[in-house]
Amino acid sequence: MxxxxxxIKQTIHMIQSEHLDIRTVTMGISLIDCIRGDFNATKKAVYDKICKVAERLVPECEAIEREFGIPIVNKRISITPAALICGGAGPSQCAELAVTLEESAKTVGVNFIGGYSALVHKGFTEADRALIESIPEALAATTRVCSSVNVATTKAGINMNAVREMGLLIKKAAELTKDSGGSACARLVVFANAPEDNPFMAGAFHGIGEPEKVINVGVSGPGVVKCAIEKVRGEDFTVLAETIKKTAFKITRMGQLVAIEASKRLGTEFGIVDLSLAPTPAVGDSVARIIEEMGISNCGGPGTTAALALLNDAVKKGGIMASSHVGGLSGAFIPVSEDEGMIAAVRSGSLSLEKLEAMTCVCSVGLDMIAVPGDTDASAISAIIADEIAIGVVNNKTTAVRIIPVPGMAEGDTVTFGGLLGEAPVMSVRKADSSLFIDRGGRIPAPIHSLRN
Amino acid sequence: MNKAVITIIGADRVGIIAAVSTYLAKVNINILDINQTIMEEIFTMVTMVDINEATKPFDEIYNDLNELGKELGVVIQIQRTEIFRSMHKI
Incomplete structure (x- = not known):
């Protein structure tokens, strides 16, 4: 043999006992050729194209799952940022497009469709304005549509007008979906340096530099990494890093195999494998528990940032050789509501918003799935976004904010979204008024890239 | 050659190998290699097979083996070998 x-037994054990899976196979589809003179005709063209191009996505992925014995948890679609195909449409028409996207997602059987998006790092077009204004209504009217707005890049600086706007829109989206804990905000991401080929929701969109259609794959595997490093307790950091690298290599090889197979069967170009360690709310599938296994009693305690830096770097080093093309976000995710260990750390008081912010300096993707009190001011939310986005811009990396001001809830309450979105303890926000800062508007200039200190 | 790995894990009893190999012969699947152990009364069998000339499509074989596993009180899984090769061989 x-x-x-x-x-063989090791592979099967990883899948059956350590939660190894393919987190998502995401098909990117360009909708540029769907633009028509009449907006209703555009919507029809969008629906028809998505249904035609992605028709076989779910059945082919299910066949791969059976044949290889590896679960593919999500099959998803990302599209051209919708603002680019909404020229001339008003906000209510844009929201109609969101409903069209929802219908196409239902028809092809995907649980999320990403790309109800606008890229406004330098400024707004009229279409960007219309689309962004429509985001709360669009998300409230749908359950599968995901939205993202890129408000900054390292080269362009930060569009603080957009940051201010997003604070207001996040509040509005939460209010419109208050019956489900402000769940619309779980499908809304504010980005700095958004990648064009990210397969993970809610921030996936099909960037303008991408081909007609493409397959991007996101792997998982926090449980596998944790089990691997349990075997090297007490060993030094060299051994620890080597162990994570070897494990990440094996995990990523699964992603590469599935990506190649899926793109072949779907007649679609293979884009990238995203090396992110993506947790789920399931016990044994947590990034926080990896950090604790390294020797920190509670995630968020002193040493957490260093531990995460080591983890993130080792995952990339191990994964990079395992795949022919790596991209997307490629870093450890630290979403609070989607990670059982993070939830426990917040409850125990060891993990705060500020520590999470520090952790995002060394990993992707930012302040992710953070629930804050419902009475948090829009300006405070904008200021939290500005802080996180500044980290991405200055450090030349992707950062993002997915924050939920849960209507009617206060610090210590728990909001439940269910499924992969999990549940989140409402975290405290420092009491200070940042409204004069946010009200300034305009742009924060792009940072200097010499004299780096 | 189209190869797959069949793994059988569960409580040991008489006739597991007989039942599985009888089924494989029926659908014209050739056994290339068998490794079988009993660890702490748990029966574990790993079999490499050639599915090139199989008379049924993969999905049906997958379902049949699932059913057979239920009858025998064990878990039977069939997976194409690429998953193991890609994870462990460069």
């Missing part, structure tokens, strides 16, 4: 029995 060319493959040893032990290797």
């Amino acid at each position: 060319l493959i040893s029995v032990d290797e």
Whole structure:
């Protein structure tokens, strides 16, 4: 037998007992050729194209799951940022497009469709304004549509007008979906340096530099990494990093295999494998628990940022050789509501908003799935966004904010979104008034890239 | 050659190998290699097979083996070998 029995057993053990899975196969589809003179005709063209191009996505992925015995948790679609195909449409028409996207997602059987998006890092077009204004209504009217707005890049600086606007819109989106804990905000991401090929929701969109259609794959595997490093307790950091690298290599090889197979069967170009360690709310699938396994009693305690830096770097080093093309976000995710260990850390008082912000300096993707009190001011939300976006802009990396001001809830309450979105303890926001800062508007200039200190 | 790995894990009893190999012969699947152990009364069998000449499509074989596993009180899984090769071989 060319493959040893032990290797076969190891792979099966990873899948059955350590939550190894393919987190998402995401098909990126360009909708540029759907633009028509009449907006109703555009909507029809969008629906028809998505249904035609992605028709086989779910059945082919299910066949791969069966044949290889590896679960593919999500099958998803990302589209051209919708603002680019909404020229001339008003906000209510844009929201109609969101409903069209929802219908197409239902028809092809995907649980999320991403790309109800605008890229406004330098400024707004009229279409951007209309689309952004429509985001709260669009998300409230749908359950599968995901939205993102890129408000900054390292080269352009930060569009603080957009940051201010997003604070207001996030409040509005939460209010419109107050019956479900402000769940619309779980499908809304504010980005700095948004990647064009990210397969993960809610921030996925099909960037303008991408081909007609493409397959991007996101792997998972926090549980596998944790189990691997349990075996090297007490060993030094070299051994720890090597162990994570080897594990990340194996995890990523799964992603590469599935990506190649899916793109072949769907007649679609293979884009990238995203190396992110993506947790789920399931016990044994947590990034926080990896950090704790490294020797920090509670995630968020002193040492957490260093531990996360080591983890993130080792995952990339291990993964990079395992795939022919790596991209997307490629870093450890630290969403609060989607990570059982993070939830426990917040409840125990060891993990605060500020510590999470510090952690995002060394990993992707930012302040993710953070629930804050419902009475948090829009200006405070904008200021939290500005802080996080500044980290991305200055450090030349992607950062993002997905924050939910839960209507009617206060610090210590718990909001439940269910499924992969999990549940989140409402975290405290420092009491200070940042409204004069946010009200200034305009743009924060792009940072200097010499004299780096 | 189209190869797959069949793994059987569960409580040991008489006739597991017989039942599985009888089924494989029926659908014209050739056994290339068998490794079988009993660890702490748990029966574990790993089999490499050639599915090139199989008379049924993969999905049906997958379902049949699932059913057979239920009858025998074990878990039977069939997976194409690429998953193991890609994870463990460069």
